[in-house]
Every structure is written in structure tokens, then in C-alpha cells.
Amino acid sequence: MHSRKNPLPPVVLGLEAGCCPDPASGRHLIYGRVFKNASDKDGNHHSAGHLREVPWVAIAPVVTAIRVLERIVPDGGLLFDAAVHAFQNAPAAPAASIRPHSLRGRIEAFAAWASSLARRLGRDHEVVPDDRHGAIGLARFRRTLAWHIARRPGGLVAPAIQYGHMRTAMSAGYAARGRDGIHELLDIETARATADTLTTLHDDLTNGVGISGPAARRAIHAAAQAPTFAGSIRTHRQARDILRNPALTVYNNPRAFLMCVYNRDRALCHRLDVTDAPRLDRCQPSCTNIARTDSHADQLRQHAQALEKQAASEAVPDPLADRLTRRAGHLLALADRHEHDCIHLQEPTS
Template sequence: MRHLSVACFIVLAYLTGLRPGEVMGLESGCCPEPPSPSRHLIYGRVFKGVHDQDGNHYSAGQVREVPWVAIPPVVAAIRVLERLTPQGLLFDSAVHAIPRGRISTGQVVGFEAMHNRIEGFIEWASDLALGLDRPHEVIPDDPFGALGVARFRRSLAWHIARRPGGLVALAIQYGHMRTSMSAGYAARGRGGIHELLDIEAAGATASTLATLHDDLAAGTGISGPAARRAIHAAAQAPTFVGSIRTHRQARDILANPALTVYDNPHSLLMCVYNRDRALCHRRDVTDAPSLDRCQPSCANIARTDRHADELLQRAQTLEKQAASEAVPGPLADRLTRRAGHLRSLADRHNHDRINSQEPTA
């Protein structure tokens, strides 16, 4: 039961963006069934920045004006917790104590206790993976120390900002990149996780430009209609790499149209975003690209030698799949055509490539 409740906490903390205290403050019934097939919403309390009329911090918090969005894994975790604690706080310390049977005190499991339980859960999960002969599912040691309860939100922001297309469910549910969230999750406020998203998005931009700057300095070629704009952007990388520590610094970088360069590993290209030229937005024009909808004829595309090599590697993989006897003929033909298209993109890059030493005027 202890491991089950910890697993529920991890799901809630990682896939909602709630702060640890906000997760702990959730109560049974916080996520009602919607009247029609639509998104589930979580109604809870916020505690940060809440003060009474005298200006003192109000420890009881206040009901959040805008509810959080709940995706299916989060709803499932809440339903499990509601079976464990049908009334009151979902993480009531008495209900989640071992052994069970104590009367609820209205107090939640403490941060230190949950911290220790998370470490115990990691050890238990890894032992179970080894016992089931699944060593690839062992949870590795964290180089930054114990996981604790406060790092889930930052990890979520990292995935949304740096993994377009979504390696976690939230990147699909809430959109791709930072600005897509302004129309959905917590739309009425820029605080909280929006600040983390901006910092992570700015960090991703800085990392992309720093890598591009180093590659170009080493003689890497670049091609595409946005190649020269990418070279200009990369030239500014040394001025801000490593300097992003505050939300204001992040917003300054994200607001600079000359630095809007996004790496898209899924499509094997870079987007040097200019919203007036973007083909990923058919109706609404936003200040960030939809990298899951990259169009091959877009004027914002650039590719480096690294992208060209990855195109060839992916083409080889598809050709091996097509040559397998287990692959049906129509599917093999489709894979072969796709591989040929990837090779043509790599050939075009090799033909059109330039480098930063060439004139950019």
C-alpha cells in the first residue's frame, strides 16, 4: 500500500505541474467526472503567495480559481487514492501510515516522509525489475542525489520544452512548447509552471544555439532556406550561454526574434522560426512553432551535416526493415519510398550546404 500511494504521488506530481504542497492538499472528490466526454479537471488549493488580510501567510491556502487539467493517468491515480481515503485529504497521514487503522487527523504525509518513501519505492521497483529478469527497467542512481518531492515539476517543464511531440503525456495533452500552454493549462496566470517552462525553453534555445555555434566554428555545413538566419543567430550564442538563471532573463531571450532557433530531432531539422513565414500555423499565428507539424516546404527550415547523417541512418534502418521477409509487400514499398525521400533530403543538403566562413550578406 505504501508503494502504491507513492506511485500515485509520483504520477500526480509529474503529470500535472502541481507543487508538492498542492498535491498533498488534494481531497477526495477533487476530480469529478465531467458531465460530458471532455477533459477532467482537478479542483484544489494553492498555498504559495496566499496571505490573509493582515499580510500574513495563510497556511490553509485558497481554492485555485483556474482548475488543473487531468489526463487519464492522473485521473486513475486519483481514483486509487479515493479508494484508499474515501473522505478528506488524499494523502492523510493517518490513512497512509503503516500499519493502517488509525483515525484521520486531517494532516498530510510530510515532505520528509514522502521523500523517504520515494527512495524506498525506487529501491523496491529496481529489486522487482531484477527479480523479473528485466534489468533494463532498473531505475539508475541519480547523479544529483536523492529525488525528493520538488523535482517533478522541473522535469515536466524540461520535457515539454525540449521534447517536441511529447515523450510524456502532458506534452501531448497541453501542446508543444511553452506558448501552446497559454491557451489551456493555467491560462489566466503566467506564474508557477509557466515560469519553469520559460526557463527551460530559453535553456533549450541557448543549448541549440551553442551547439550550432560550435559546429559551425568546426566547419560544419548548413543548408536550407533559413540557413543564413541560423548562422546569424548562432553568432550571438556566446553572449548568453550559461546566463539563464531568472525568469526575466529567460523572457528576454524568448522575446528576441533573432534567437528563435529550435532543434527538431523528430523531423531531423532546425526551425529558425519566423511566424510570418511559418507553415505550421494555418490560422492562428503564435510566437513559437508547432514542431509536430513541420512542413518540408517551409521557409524556416535549416539542416546541418549532423541532420544529413541522421537522415541517411534513418533511411538505412527503413531499408533494412523493407528487406525483411516478415514485412508485407505494400508496407515494404512504402518503407522503401520513405527511405528514398530521406536520402534525397540528405543529397540536397550536401549539394546546397554552406558554412559560416562564407559571406552572409
């Protein structure tokens, strides 16, 4: 029923209308089915799977997407029901989920729709550009998703954020066995992001850039190893070797204006989770895994300036303006602390 090359995992393809009820209070939860090892008390395999014991927390854009799908498919039907989603005349098996060729068509149709909307609204810079490699296709779509999850934690791509949550919840971390499909791609993209972060840090330190924060010394040590693996991550095995090396686990976190020099025992983002990966989307400012470079300090100042400008606008109500001003002051204080505390390996070149 599910192709291995499908970019959506079986647990997502098996979601049904009604899987995300409106809660009386608190967050929306998604109730899905698992298919692997699903069997009854006599050990017979359950092809319909069984309900996952632990639901996922759904972020708002994902709840909206589910509501849209629920208006498309019949009550209680699969959200990705092939019979509803495939426009081709080929009859689909009953209760089968969407197949890769239909998804491929949907991805291309979405890109065309987004481009025409951007043109209609005069936002030509948001048109999806023509691609010399041809149609986006499923494999590249998966890699794009993996890239966003690895490099834009808490970023703009809602499915990537949601997938990031699911990834943490589903896996026991980078040491988990039996990783496949999107998880392997995620490992490779995460390892590449780590390698890029370390290579940039190595070059910056060599050029006299300053570094501060409780984890600055560990970051310097990790950066010293960057030249040995830069550009060499092609296979899952190579990615795993990097991700399992505790001396190399450095992640850029642009949204929090810092680098996470991950040490599981000191991490404040997931005290109770069983995971070997940081929750960059839940980064805590008092964590001792934090390091900052001059470029993070520059970004802090730029963001503070933008917030102050916003706060000065007459259109912004006073309570919000106060909040923005306080936030700007906090960011400026962090940048000032960096200036005060930062250390240099080399004399700055300028």
C-alpha cells in the same frame, strides 16, 4: 489547500474521477476546474473553482493514467485525493489533494519499483541509477519535467508531452504575464535549450559544418550571437530576455531532424493559435522556418536505414513494410537535398 511548491498545478490537483469521459468519436478531452479568479455573479470567491471553458486534448498514455487513478479513488472524488494517496497515518482534510511530502514518497517509490522491474526483466541498463545528490525530491522532479518538455518535444515522457500541450493551451505564449512555478522553470529550460542549440550551431559552423533550408541564413545570424550568452542563464528574467528576442528563437527539433528558426508569421504549426512559441510536436515539413545541418542529415540517413531494416523483416506485414520503405525514401531525399543545397561559412576541416 495547494502548496506553491507542489509540482502539480492546482488545475491538475483539482481533476476529478470522470473528468475524461470516453468520447463517442474523436479525441479524449479532459475537463478541469480553474481556481484563480473563480467567483459567482456577486463576486464571491468560489473555493471549488469552476469548469474550464476549454478542455484539454488528452494523449493516450494520459487517458490510461487517468483510468488507473479512477480505479484508486472513489467515484467523483479527486484523482489526487490526499486521503487515498497518502499512506501516512496523519488524517487529511476532507477533499484535499495530495501534499508535497506524499508526492515525494511516491516519486521515490516509483523509482524503486521501476528499478526492481528492470532487474527482474534483465534490463539492467534501465535501472534508475543511484544519485550522489540523494533522493530525487520534488524540486528536481519539476526540473526534470521542464527539461523534457523543453528538449524532447513529442518525446518519450508522456506527462511532458501532455504538459507541453497544456502549456501551449494555458498560456498566451512567452509574453504572458504572471508566469510562476513550473512555467518559470519551463522558460529557463527552454532558454537554456535555445542557448545550447545556438552554441552548438556556432561551433559547427566555425568548423565547416554545412547548413541548408529556407531559414539557414537566419540561423547563421542567430548563431553569431551565441557566445554572448552561453552559460549565463540562471534567472527567469535572463530566460525571458532570450525568449523574447526574435533574432534568437532557434529550437532544435531532433524528432523532426531539423532546427526551427522560429518566425511567428511564417509558422505552419499553429496558424490559428495565439502563441509565441512553435509547436515542435506539430512541425510541418514545408515550413519556411526550417534549417538543417550535416548532423540532421546524418540522423535522417540513420533513421532511414533503421526503417529499411525494419521493412525487410519477415515479421512485418507487406502494407506496413511499404509504408516504412516510402518513409525511408522520403528521409533519404531530405538528406540528399541537404547535401545539394547546404552552404558553409568555413571550409570543412575534414
